[in-house]
Each structure stands twice: as structure tokens, then as C-alpha cells.
Amino acid sequence: MLVSAGQEALWLAHQLDPDSSAYNVVLAVRLRDPVRTDVLQDALTALVDRHELLRSRFPATDDGPVRLVEPPTAVRLDVREVPEADDAGLFRLAAQAGREPFRLDRSGAFRVVLLRRAADDAVLVTVTHHIVSDATSQWLLVRDLFAEYGARTGGTARPAPAARADWDEQVRAERAFVASPRGGRAAAYWRDRCAGLGAAALPTDRPRPPQRTLNGATHEIVLDPSTARRLREASAQRSLTPFAWLLGTFQAALHRSGCGDGFLIGCPVTTRFTPATREAVGYYVNALPVAGRFTRTTTLLETVESAQGQLRTGLAHARHPVELLTGGPGHGPLFRISCTLVAADRLPVAGLYEGPVRLGGLRAELCDVPQQEGQLDLTTEILQDSGGFRAMLRYNTDLFDAAGIERFGRTWTRLLDVSLDAPVTGVADVPLVARDDLDFLLALGADPS
Known part of the structure; x- marks a missing residue:
């Protein structure tokens, strides 16, 4: 699998400082309704099946980085019970989850952490390394994740099948343009x-x-x-x-x-x-x-x-x-x-920046870490x-x-x-x-x- 010029530069930056979180892109959402973690895992599997970069890892070769794609089940929801956390502590834990470094060669560039304080109070933290994401992507993946969740719980209609973008084709097009x-x-x-x-x-x-x-x-x-x-x-x-x-x-x-x-x-x-x-x-x-x-x-x-x-x-x-x-x-x-x-107003999850919304049938608000x-x-x-x-x-x-x-x-x-x-x-x-x-x-x- 291929990597773009931008991805290669980000990979090199990661090699120079693998413990840095400077290139972690984070979107955290506070949820005020009970979350079914089994259903959320199924939704996560459907999400990474649709977007293959989210299940990619980037090992090194003699010629530089390559991209290897794992099966959709490789990305697992990380549930952390935090019943003792107050609001400030919950925010700190969400920020900490966003700062944890990635091991791009072994575990890939995407994780989802559910910090559950009570049955109806949790923060969902989605974290990607910039090598597989950008600002729009982070909102897209949250939109799609909750759409899959809502479709499985009856909270929202099943999302329409999305066109799948071929990342290798994107890289080939970039190289053809440059030449x-x-x-x-x-x-x-x-x-x-x-x-x-x-x-x-x-x-x-x-x-x-x-x-x-x-x-x-x-x-x-x-x-x-x-x-x-x-x-x-x-x-x-x-x-x-x-x-x-x-x-x-x-x-x-x-x-x-x-x-x-x-x-x-x-x-x-x-x-x-x-x-x-x-x-x-x-x-x-x-x-x-x-x-x-x-x-x-x-x-x-x-x-x-x-x-x-x-x-x-x-x-x-x-x-x-x-x-x-x-x-x-x-x-x-x-x-x-x-x-x-x-x-x-152009982001894929309308209204989340400005106040509480419903995502997948759940009450949600932005936790801006x-x-x-x-x-x-x-x-x-x-x-x-x-x-x-x-x-x-x-x-x-x-x-x-x-x-x-x-x-x-x-x-x-x-x-x-x-x-x-x-x-x-x-x-x-x-x-x-x-x-x-x-x-x-x-x-x-x-x-x-």
C-alpha cells in the first residue's frame, strides 16, 4: 500500500519524536445518555471497514514507510471506568487520552476511548495521528460512528452507503500530477x-x-x-x-x-x-x-x-x-x-461547536480538549x-x-x-x-x- 508525500513527512516527524502527541488530532464528545458498548464496538468496526486508513499501520522498510491494512476487527473500543472523576477530572482524563502517543508501526494511527463516569455520563475520545486524518476527517469519523450506532439502536435511520475512497488511487493521482x-x-x-x-x-x-x-x-x-x-x-x-x-x-x-x-x-x-x-x-x-x-x-x-x-x-x-x-x-x-x-458551519456534525446536539440518539456536547x-x-x-x-x-x-x-x-x-x-x-x-x-x-x- 502507498503513502503520499505528506504522509511520508509526517512519518519522518514521528520517527524523530515517537513519544510526541503534537500530531494527534482529537475530537472528544460528552455523552449524557447510557451507551451500549457492545453496539458501539459494532459501529466502530463498521466505521473502520469503510475508512481503511483508520485500520492502517506504517512500518519502516529500507525504502521508507509502507502502509499495511489490518482487518476491521483490529480496532477495539477502549472502555475506562472513572467513577471517582469530577467534571474537571473527566476533562483532564479526556485530554490525557488525546495526548497518548501512537506506535504507528505496530498499533496504527487510530483509537477510541470511552471514559465512563456513570451509566449516563461519559466522554468519547476519538484520536487519530495526522498521518491518517485532518480536521474534516475527525468530524466525518465521529458523524459516521454515531450514525452507525444510532442505526443499531433505533436512534437514527441507517446511513446511506458511502462511496469508498481508494487511498492508493489518491497517492497514484498525486504522483501522476507531479510528473x-x-x-x-x-x-x-x-x-x-x-x-x-x-x-x-x-x-x-x-x-x-x-x-x-x-x-x-x-x-x-x-x-x-x-x-x-x-x-x-x-x-x-x-x-x-x-x-x-x-x-x-x-x-x-x-x-x-x-x-x-x-x-x-x-x-x-x-x-x-x-x-x-x-x-x-x-x-x-x-x-x-x-x-x-x-x-x-x-x-x-x-x-x-x-x-x-x-x-x-x-x-x-x-x-x-x-x-x-x-x-x-x-x-x-x-x-x-x-x-x-x-x-x-461547514463541518460534518452541524451545531456541535455551538451547543448540545443529538448524535446517534444520544445527547452530546463538545469537550474541547x-x-x-x-x-x-x-x-x-x-x-x-x-x-x-x-x-x-x-x-x-x-x-x-x-x-x-x-x-x-x-x-x-x-x-x-x-x-x-x-x-x-x-x-x-x-x-x-x-x-x-x-x-x-x-x-x-x-x-x-
């Missing part, structure tokens, strides 16, 4: 886009270790409703997307925070280009290199418009794996910082839902203190606010300290005489 004239043109486009630019790198609080580490934490930014409303209005008025506006100001914040006048960041996008892949669990992701270029006169609006233009044209070349652009060992990473958007921390220097995930926008800044704790990331977050929101009020303001001209705070700081240094 084709279109693939050559895409590679040339990306080489031209990246020419002369290095990976954006924020000044660190500690020296960068000689070997890459994957230890992380998260800082959350929530836009207030007024800012979210202004962002939507300003974007619509100029035929821009809110994400492009946020991305442009994010790049401006990197520039003002010490990343220099020219740099690259990555923007992960989906590679689900066919009807079958849109319903499949797998690593359907590529990261588009997005350039930030600044002069003394670059305006906030120019930065936002550049971000939108690069995203639009970059999507036309998204089939070319970014892993093939790095130039090989010794050339350094293409980027150390990424920024992506998750639109909650920390995850995917430390993959890069900084990975930023922007969640857009009906309530507005929030950003999860996941950073490497061996490089940055929490205070430094919080300061960067304030710089970003400051530039965003100014861009909404006066978009043609120069990026270099935005004061990063509010007027009253600046007056206070100046007063501290004034001669008391």
Missing part, C-alpha cells in the same frame, strides 16, 4: 512565489534547540462581537473574505514583531477534489506558501489584498505537495508558522462560527513564553482594529500601544522635578 506538465507548471509557480524568501521566524524567548522539539501550549484570542461585525462588513464592502483580512493582518503582526520585511508562512488547505474524497477519512491537506512582503509604505489594505490574491491563485496549484518544494535536507523548513481557517500543540513554532487556527471568530495560537514552549505569544496576539488584534477603521494606514505607522497606555509609560520616565 505531468501541469505538475511542472505548479512547481515552477511555487518556486517563483518562494524565491528569495525564508520561513517567517519570530524572535524566540530561548535559543532554538539543535534538534527540533514538539512541546506546546495554546493561547486563545476571541474577537468581541463588535470587531467580528466590523470585520464581516469591511470584508464584504471590498469583496474580500474575512479570512484574507485576518491573514493579512496576521502577516502584518509578524512583520511588526520581528519577522523581517519578507517571509513565508503556510496556509493549510484541503485537497478533497473529488466527490468520493469529500466523504472520506484521510490526510487530504496541503499547505500553500503565502509570502509577506513589506516596505516602509505598505498599507494594511495592501497586505490584506495580497493575502487574498495569493490564496486565490495558490488554490489553482494546490495539488502539488508542499513537501516537494523544500529542496531536501540542509535547506531548512519552508515555513515555521502557519495560519488556517475552520468554518464551523487541547491538541496539536508544538507542531511548528506557531500554528494559528481561526474558528469562524455564527457567534464570531476566535483564534487558537498553538506555540512551541521550548521557544516561547506565554507572555511573548500573548504580546504577539495583542499586536495582531491592534493591527486588525486599525485596519477596520483606517485600512490605508501604513503597517509601519500603527502605534502598538494605545494612547492612554503610552502616556502612562512616558509619565513613568518623566523627571519628577
Whole structure:
């Protein structure tokens, strides 16, 4: 069985730090009704029968990793009785279940843990390694798992047979594209886009270790409703997307925070280009290199418009794996910082981000545990839902203190606010300290005489 370029890169990262959970993708759901574990196991078997990557393992060979597929019964539900746990303890146990490392060569890249506190109170934790999953996949597998469960208990109708995506065919198509004239043109486009630019790198609080580490934490930014409303209005008025506006100001914040006048960041996008892949669990992701270029006169609006233009044209070349652009060992990473958007209203399980729902006849609500921390220097995930926008800044704790990331977050929101009020303001001209705070700081240094 075949592996894609992206999977091979993830496998190598796992080999370098097999005990890290940085690439674990987690979706945990609190269940408020009794769960029949025998039925849940049957549903799990049906799930992994449909999505073969969930029952794949990745041993090493002399030529690199290969993919071996196990029978559907190989994936077993892990039931853990935790009657003494309070709500906080149950959350900690769910987070811990999500952090447990995988042994990709032996036990594969998928597990399901049921933390049962009482007959009608449990948390179901689904965990995949990124090598077999992405953000959409995690929601797809939860949707399909509960659909199978509900069909067996009478809680929901039996799900319609889903088209099965052939992962080997996906990899063959990727390789054929790379070798084709279109693939050559895409590679040339990306080489031209990246020419002369290095990976954006924020000044660190500690020296960068000689070997890459994957230890992380998260800082959350929530836009207030007024800012979210202004962002939507300003974007619509100029035929821009809110994400492009946020991305442009994010790049401006990197520039003002010490990343220099020219740099690259990555923007992960989906590679689900066919009807079958849109319903499949797998690593359907590529990261588009997005350039930030600044002069003394670059305006906030120019930065936002550049971000939108690069995203639009970059999507036309998204089939070319970014892993093939790095130039090989010794050339350094293409980027150390990424920024992506998750639109909650487009996720396969509608409403779960915003409140309790019914899944497979069971009352369920999201248990939003920390995850995917430390993959890069900084990975930023922007969640857009009906309530507005929030950003999860996941950073490497061996490089940055929490205070430094919080300061960067304030710089970003400051530039965003100014861009909404006066978009043609120069990026270099935005004061990063509010007027009253600046007056206070100046007063501290004034001669008391």
C-alpha cells in the first residue's frame, strides 16, 4: 500500500519524536445518555471497514514507510471506568487520552476511548495521528460512528452507503500530477512565489534547540462581537473574505514583531477534489506558501489584498505537495508558522461547536480538549462560527513564553482594529500601544522635578 508525500513527512516527524502527541488530532464528545458498548464496538468496526486508513499501520522498510491494512476487527473500543472523576477530572482524563502517543508501526494511527463516569455520563475520545486524518476527517469519523450506532439502536435511520475512497488511487493521482506538465507548471509557480524568501521566524524567548522539539501550549484570542461585525462588513464592502483580512493582518503582526520585511508562512488547505474524497477519512491537506512582503509604505489594505490574491491563485496549484518544494535536507523548513481557517458551519456534525446536539440518539456536547500543540513554532487556527471568530495560537514552549505569544496576539488584534477603521494606514505607522497606555509609560520616565 502507498503513502503520499505528506504522509511520508509526517512519518519522518514521528520517527524523530515517537513519544510526541503534537500530531494527534482529537475530537472528544460528552455523552449524557447510557451507551451500549457492545453496539458501539459494532459501529466502530463498521466505521473502520469503510475508512481503511483508520485500520492502517506504517512500518519502516529500507525504502521508507509502507502502509499495511489490518482487518476491521483490529480496532477495539477502549472502555475506562472513572467513577471517582469530577467534571474537571473527566476533562483532564479526556485530554490525557488525546495526548497518548501512537506506535504507528505496530498499533496504527487510530483509537477510541470511552471514559465512563456513570451509566449516563461519559466522554468519547476519538484520536487519530495526522498521518491518517485532518480536521474534516475527525468530524466525518465521529458523524459516521454515531450514525452507525444510532442505526443499531433505533436512534437514527441507517446511513446511506458511502462511496469508498481508494487511498492508493489518491497517492497514484498525486504522483501522476507531479510528473505531468501541469505538475511542472505548479512547481515552477511555487518556486517563483518562494524565491528569495525564508520561513517567517519570530524572535524566540530561548535559543532554538539543535534538534527540533514538539512541546506546546495554546493561547486563545476571541474577537468581541463588535470587531467580528466590523470585520464581516469591511470584508464584504471590498469583496474580500474575512479570512484574507485576518491573514493579512496576521502577516502584518509578524512583520511588526520581528519577522523581517519578507517571509513565508503556510496556509493549510484541503485537497478533497473529488466527490468520493469529500466523504472520506484521510490526510487530504496541503499547505500553500503565502509570502509577506513589506516596505516602509505598505498599507494594511495592501497586505490584506495580497493575502487574498495569493490564496486565490495558490488554490489553482494546490495539488502539488508542499513537501516537494523544500529542496531536501540542509535547506531548512519552508515555513515555521502557519495560519488556517475552520468554518464551523461547514463541518460534518452541524451545531456541535455551538451547543448540545443529538448524535446517534444520544445527547452530546463538545469537550474541547487541547491538541496539536508544538507542531511548528506557531500554528494559528481561526474558528469562524455564527457567534464570531476566535483564534487558537498553538506555540512551541521550548521557544516561547506565554507572555511573548500573548504580546504577539495583542499586536495582531491592534493591527486588525486599525485596519477596520483606517485600512490605508501604513503597517509601519500603527502605534502598538494605545494612547492612554503610552502616556502612562512616558509619565513613568518623566523627571519628577
